[in-house]
Amino acid sequence: MNIDQKLEKLRELMASRKIDAYIINTSDPHQSEYISDYYKTREFISGFTGSAGVCVVTKDKARLWTDSRYFLQAANELKYSEFEFYKQGFDEDPTMEEFLLEEVGEFGKIGFDGTCYSVKDYKSLSENMASRALVYDIDYISQIWEDRPSLPKEKVWIYDQKYVGESLESKINRLREELKKKDCDYNFIGSPEDICYLLNIRGNDIGYTPVVLSYLLVSMDEIHLCIDQDKLDDEVLDYLKENKVKVHSYDYIYSLLKNIKGKNRIYIDPERTNVAIFDSINSNVRITSGVNISTQMKAVKNETELENERKAYIIDGVSLIKFFNWVEVGTSTGSLTELIASKKLQDLRKENESYIEDSFETIAGYKENGAIVHYEPTSLSSKTLEEKSLLLVDSGAHYKEGTTDITRTIALGELTEEEKENYTLVLKSHIGLMSARFKEKTKGQRLDAIAKYPLWKAGKDYFHGTGHGVGFSLTVHEGPNNISQFNDVELLENMTTSIEPGLYIADKHGVRIESEVYVKKDLENEFGKFMKFECLTYVPIDTRPINMDMMDKWEIEWINVYNKKCQEVLSPYLEGSDLEYLIERCKEI
Numbered sequence: 376m377n378i379d380q381k382l383e384k385l386r387e388l389m390a391s392r393k394i395d396a397y398i399i400n401t402s403d404p405h406q407s408e409y410i411s412d413y414y415k416t417r418e419f420i421s422g423f424t425g426s427a428g429v430c431v432v433t434k435d436k437a438r439l440w441t442d443s444r445y446f447l448q449a450a451n452e453l454k455y456s457e458f459e460f461y462k463q464g465f466d467e468d469p470t471m472e473e474f475l476l477e478e479v480g481e482f483g484k485i486g487f488d489g490t491c492y493s494v495k496d497y498k499s500l501s502e503n504m505a506s507r508a509l510v511y512d513i514d515y516i517s518q519i520w521e522d523r524p525s526l527p528k529e530k531v532w533i534y535d536q537k538y539v540g541e542s543l544e545s546k547i548n549r550l551r552e553e554l555k556k557k558d559c560d561y562n563f564i565g566s567p568e569d570i571c572y573l574l575n576i577r578g579n580d581i582g583y584t585p586v587v588l589s590y591l592l593v594s595m596d597e598i599h600l601c602i603d604q605d606k607l608d609d610e611v612l613d614y615l616k617e618n619k620v621k622v623h624s625y626d627y628i629y630s631l632l633k634n635i636k637g638k639n640r641i642y643i644d645p646e647r648t649n650v651a652i653f654d655s656i657n658s659n660v661r662i663t664s665g666v667n668i669s670t671q672m673k674a675v676k677n678e679t680e681l682e683n684e685r686k687a688y689i690i691d692g693v694s695l696i697k698f699f700n701w702v703e704v705g706t707s708t709g710s711l712t713e714l715i716a717s718k719k720l721q722d723l724r725k726e727n728e729s730y731i732e733d734s735f736e737t738i739a740g741y742k743e744n745g746a747i748v749h750y751e752p753t754s755l756s757s758k759t760l761e762e763k764s765l766l767l768v769d770s771g772a773h774y775k776e777g778t779t780d781i782t783r784t785i786a787l788g789e790l791t792e793e794e795k796e797n798y799t800l801v802l803k804s805h806i807g808l809m810s811a812r813f814k815e816k817t818k819g820q821r822l823d824a825i826a827k828y829p830l831w832k833a834g835k836d837y838f839h840g841t842g843h844g845v846g847f848s849l850t851v852h853e854g855p856n857n858i859s860q861f862n863d864v865e866l867l868e869n870m871t872t873s874i875e876p877g878l879y880i881a882d883k884h885g886v887r888i889e890s891e892v893y894v895k896k897d898l899e900n901e902f903g904k905f906m907k908f909e910c911l912t913y914v915p916i917d918t919r920p921i922n923m924d925m926m927d928k929w930e931i932e933w934i935n936v937y938n939k940k941c942q943e944v945l946s947p948y949l950e951g952s953d954l955e956y957l958i959e960r961c962k963e964i
Contacts, residue, residue: 540679
């Protein structure tokens with residue numbers, strides 16, 4: 376079926392229950408960042424392939440909203456369909472709520488699939504829709520999607536404690552201590568990455584995220600795991616039994632929640648709990664809401680995790696040096712494309728026995744494609760690399776030692792003055808935050824301004840976050856901390872984060888430089904405790920695109936020290952032309 380045929384069938388189903396507007400969001404029952412093909416309902420109905428966005432369909436209109444990372448992509452993918460694209464966060468376009476208020480009359484019906492809609496989003500929608508009814512027991516896409524992919528069935532595996540540094544028992548005990556402080560009897564956890572963190576297991580249910588779709592209910596004396604039991608072999612079952620984890624079928628979570636007696640208190644994360652789950656909790660059970668306790672726990676890495684992360688970045692750095700050397704040699708042949716390059720990078724990473732999978736789809740954007748923040752090369756869009764302009768490569772992988780996420784923008788040849796200027800502005804932003812000293816418990820929103828200052832000074836800006844937490848062989852984008860103008864979470868010692876300012880000039884080029892760091896104590900005096908960022912990423916930053924007239928002396932010293940460190944860290948693992956390439960890229964300026 377084409378998009379028009381899908382919309383026609385959807386509208387027939389809507390008319391049968393007098394639904395005035397139907398929402399199709401980007402989610403699964405666990406509100407995962409990345410979702411399996413089975414749950415890509417928004418992509419199915421609209422044709423838009425970005426990882427974030429929401430659709431609304433009425434009897435005569437079809438609209439899609441997405442954020443700034445995907446503006447160019449959405450405009451391109453939707454231009455031949457009925458769907459009209461609106462920009463999230465820009466006043467010129469209506470929000471989804473404003474559109475619904477305009478299109479759905481009082482006492483009209485708005486439908487959606489409650490199993491894939493978070494409690495947080497439901498409450499926000501309900502507060503804004505006045506007298507309009509929200510009907511959340513409707514899954515129309517399942518009735519339309521005839522060749523829908525099946526759910527994954529791969530086996531779960533145990534994550535060795537030598538990598539994670541803490542046992543299942545210890546983590547559950549810490550969780551229960553926090554649960555006591557909140558005066559709660561139960562903790563429902565719907566996010567697979569939190570469950571895998573607590574139980575020290577991993578799976579293969581979602582691309583780019585080594586987790587298993589499951590639910591967890593923890594009380595003061597019991598642990599209940601609800602999961603497709605076909606994914607558990609005898610070794611994993613024995614491990615869970617030894618740790619007093621009771622295993623049930625995936626859908627048994629509804630029964631477990633309904634069986635909680637009144638006057639008990641349950642703790643949930645409304646952002647990671649779906650409406651159908653919430654609705655199954657008895658009305659006389661008291662509910663306390665907040666960010667998952669386990670999310671807070673896993674954000675602060677222990678020393679074993681940090682030590683393994685350092686190893687992961689050496690593994691990854693070696694692969695990236697080999698890759699960029701290969702790219703620069705291959706570009707001269709005129710036969711190398713963005714798509715070929717991204718596949719080569721994955722092949723190089725796979726050579727390491729610790730490799731699990733990529734942590735997200737590689738972004739390899741040459742020239743104007745680099746301006747598409749989350750660009751993914753395809754056979755149709757992939758550009759041929761030439762000996763000029765900039766190539767932006769944002770990539771990462773999950774290894775047994777940890778998760779990587781790194782962006783480097785390199786010069787493939789002759790550059791324009793504009794390209795050099797924009798590259799240098801981003802580099803100054805990167806250096807500014809990488810070298811910052813800040814007070815203990817400083818929030819991400821304050822650090823965001825430090826990174827953006829060089830760009831603001833030049834009258835320029837970027838519209839994505841400056842940094843995000845990074846999981847440990849879990850999600851590459853991990854909360855609750857991030858560095859953005861909206862984040863008010865305190866950055867604590869041993870939290871990891873990326874630092875990734877960028878600048879994107881539509882139809883011309885894009886620049887982003889990203890490294891991962893962790894928060895470390897710097898000094899303490901009569902004014903308090905001061906923190907700094909300790910770098911985990913060691914891949915040289917290209918100095919060829921720098922406009923030296925724009926750099927301060929201390930910034931030049933910083934880049935020279937950093938690149939020298941890259942050479943020291945990576946050179947023992949390289950030889951031949953790859954080692955020569957590393958040495959060349961690390962030369963002082």
